[in-house]
Amino acid sequence: MAGEPLTGAAPAGEPLIGVLALQGDVREHTAALTAAGARPVPVRTPEELAAVDGLVLPGGESTTISKLARLFGLLEPLRAAVADGLPVYGTCAGMILLADKILDPRAGQETIGGIDMIVRRNAFGRQNESFEAPVPVAGVGGPPVDGVFIRAPWAESTDAGVEVLATYEGRPVAVRQGTALATAFHPELTGDHRVHALFTAMVRARSGGGSR
Numbered sequence: 001m002a003g004e005p006l007t008g009a010a011p012a013g014e015p016l017i018g019v020l021a022l023q024g025d026v027r028e029h030t031a032a033l034t035a036a037g038a039r040p041v042p043v044r045t046p047e048e049l050a051a052v053d054g055l056v057l058p059g060g061e062s063t064t065i066s067k068l069a070r071l072f073g074l075l076e077p078l079r080a081a082v083a084d085g086l087p088v089y090g091t092c093a094g095m096i097l098l099a100d101k102i103l104d105p106r107a108g109q110e111t112i113g114g115i116d117m118i119v120r121r122n123a124f125g126r127q128n129e130s131f132e133a134p135v136p137v138a139g140v141g142g143p144p145v146d147g148v149f150i151r152a153p154w155a156e157s158t159d160a161g162v163e164v165l166a167t168y169e170g171r172p173v174a175v176r177q178g179t180a181l182a183t184a185f186h187p188e189l190t191g192d193h194r195v196h197a198l199f200t201a202m203v204r205a206r207s208g209g210g211s212r
């Protein structure tokens with residue numbers, strides 16, 4: 001909303017979107033955000049986090065990302081920022097980080113939270129660890145998104161406030177709750193920037209239409 005402090009002012013219409021750059025496919029998200037009309041910046045410190053209009057949590061390894069976030073003093077600031085309504089988009093490991101609860105957490109694995117759901121890690125099983133499938137996503141116009149699933153989670157259950165934007169084999173694989181968006185798949189690996197454009201629009205909507 002208007003009046004929030006912003007230290008790294010982006011040009012009008014180009015929201016400043018951080019990519020949590022501790023581990024994972026940061027470069028691919030950075031390219032996708034640029035193509036979607038945002039101005040991406042890496043986030044590794046609480047100060048960098050405080051400067052952004054929105055944040056992407058990349059794909060990678062959720063246990064590693066959560067441990068590094070704790071080590072970098074970022075876990076609590078991330079929780080506070082997301083709870084405060086900072087628009088956030090997590091893919092795969094990032095979706096796991098946005099869950100309130102993990103069904104099968106590893107030792108030391110924590111989440112940021114933000115979406116009232118329980119996720120199952122590596123949910124699609126060994127026979128089907130990585131695959132691509134067309135996924136129609138609500139709110140994304142045009143043909144189905146090419147869903148790239150890599151040891152992907154699904155939402156085992158979602159609370160009433162969570163909007164399921166896409167399912168695969170009956171399982172929620174794209175969800176949204178307020179200003180938090182998550183996909184179990186990786187649009188950043190496909191060259192199709194429609195999901196990043198949807199997120200950029202969410203960021204713009206919250207930061208006052210990029211009119212700063």
Ligand SMILES: NC(=O)CC[C@H](N)C(=O)O
Nearest residue numbers: 059060061062092093151
């Ligand atoms: N592609 C991914 O981000 C994989 C996520 C990974 N299976 C995890 O649990 O963190």
